[in-house]
Amino acid sequence: MPHRLAAPLSRRTLLRAGGAAVAATALGGTGLAASAAGALKAGSPAPKATTAPGDLVEIELVAKERMQRILPEPAAPSPLVTYADHFPGPIIRMRKGQRLRATLVNGLGEHTSIHWHGIRLTNAEDGVPYLTQPPTKPGERHVYEFTPPDAGSFFFHPHCNTVELLGRGLAGVLIVEEPDAPKVDADLVCLVKDWQLDKTGAFGAFFTDRGASRAGTFAGVSTVNGQIEPVIEVPANGDIRARLYNIDSTRVVDLRVEGADAWIIAVDGNPLPPRPLDGWPMGPAMRLDVLFRAPKQAGQTVRLTNVYAAEPRPLATFRAVGPTLPNRRFKVRGLPAGSIPEPDLKNAPVIPMAFSATAVAQSFDAATLVGLPYADSLCLSQKTFWAINQQSWPEGGHERLPPPLATLEKGRSYIFELANLTPHLHPVHIHGYTFKVLSSDARKVVPHHADTVLLEPKERLRVAIKADNPGDWMFHCHIIEHQDTGMMGYIRVA
Ligand code: C2O
Ligand code: CU
Secondary structure, three states: OOHHHOOHHHHHHHHHHHHHHOOOOOOHHHOHHHHHHHHOOOOOOOOOOOEEOOOEEEEEEEEEEEEEOOOOOOOOOEEEEEOOOOOOOOEEEEEOOOEEEEEEEEOOOOOEOOEEEOOOOOHHHOOOEOOOEOOEOOOOEEEEEEOOOOOEEEEEEOOOOHHHHOOOOOOEEEEEEOOOOOOOOEEEEEEEEEEOEOOOOOEOOOOOHHHHOOOOOOOOEEEEOOEOOOEEEEEOOOEEEEEEEEOOOOOOEOEEEEOOOEEEEEEOOEEEEEEEOOOOOEOOOOEEEEEEEOOOOOOOEEEEEEOOOOOOEEEEEEEEEOOOOOOOOOOOOOOOOOOOOOOOHHHOOEEEEEEEEEEEEEEOOHHHHOOOOOOOOOOOOOEEEEEEOOEOOOOOOOOOOOOOOEEEOOOOEEEEEEEEOOOOOEEEEEOOOOEEEEEEOOOOOOOEEEOEEEEOOOOEEEEEEEOOOOEEEEEEEOOHHHHHOOOEEEEEEO
């Protein structure tokens, strides 16, 4: 019963039934949900996760359908799928050095898992069904436990049927705070995401052949933190750290804080020598930490805008509130250095990775899948449009998994030459590692670290890693329809 092939409608029904079957587990008990809400309110102190002795942060994540209003009335609330009572949630904040124990409770009608995007963790905690763990079936629980080695702005999401589940909101935020971060007056999270909703508040098709075979299926309702053009309060004249996330499945954004001097201080959570926020496009899954000074007087505003489209698009407004904080110079200080191991570029072999369309769009014949134990497990889409090194995920055939795209020797350094042979953008993501982004044949690259890099049409981009983390690590485009239709593989480090 590969329900990946089921029609969306019956799938949704299944999901609802599954959600009801699982007893609602209170999340409020940990106090995290409340702090998560607080995190979005400016001026409130940075929320702390509850910590047990031994510096363990514990949270239960109940994945299930929850109704939430995205569109104003008369539209109805929409059937989101979330890990907490409210989107966006939860926002887990922990300090570097603390250990996270997160229990996934599957309240869905399908199997799932949690992938911790951007975290250099042990392979077994990476959350890829069948590759790193058995899928967590409806009603089951799965415990993830790891100590994030890096500070930064991360997030987490499922790694199967992602086009629908992420489309409906299934993602959470994981923030690992630097022990010695520059002090700010507010530390905010801004999740940019579009929703595929019709006028009534119902979800439309997340996947279309037309979209999947081109730039992706765009959703029409732009939001920040699940709200259409929200007003986010910030302390007047305060120094604001805003963690900007693109968690959309498809859209590339290029953000500005109009009316303020805003500086990028981190990319995908990795410190960057501060530079003005002025032309750093973010593909799906990419994050930027920015720093800006809020307007002086209560009531004054600055605007978060997406300038990637022909027409700049306002996304949110930051409004100054409260008494004006004392005058002082706006000094942009960088974040403390990160701890990504330095690749040895001199001795690094170059591995070509070609991102292309498949020669011919392949349709899987459902009949050939029936009875295969992995038909569902590999997160099959019905179609394949894309490939990496001419290999589409899944490869089909009779093996349980396709072979790795590359096998790397543990401890050695490698350069990947990412070649985009298509006329579309591809945000290329690696699990378990952080790329050092080196150079491009198409543009000047600011040296930086990132777990997801935006590959431009026809570009060749060089990135490097030191292969110190053993395991099978996914390597894929983060435009979810591309990922779901073949542009995915894995590298093996042994
Ligand atoms: Cu955020 Cu494999 O992805
Ligand atoms: Cu892509």
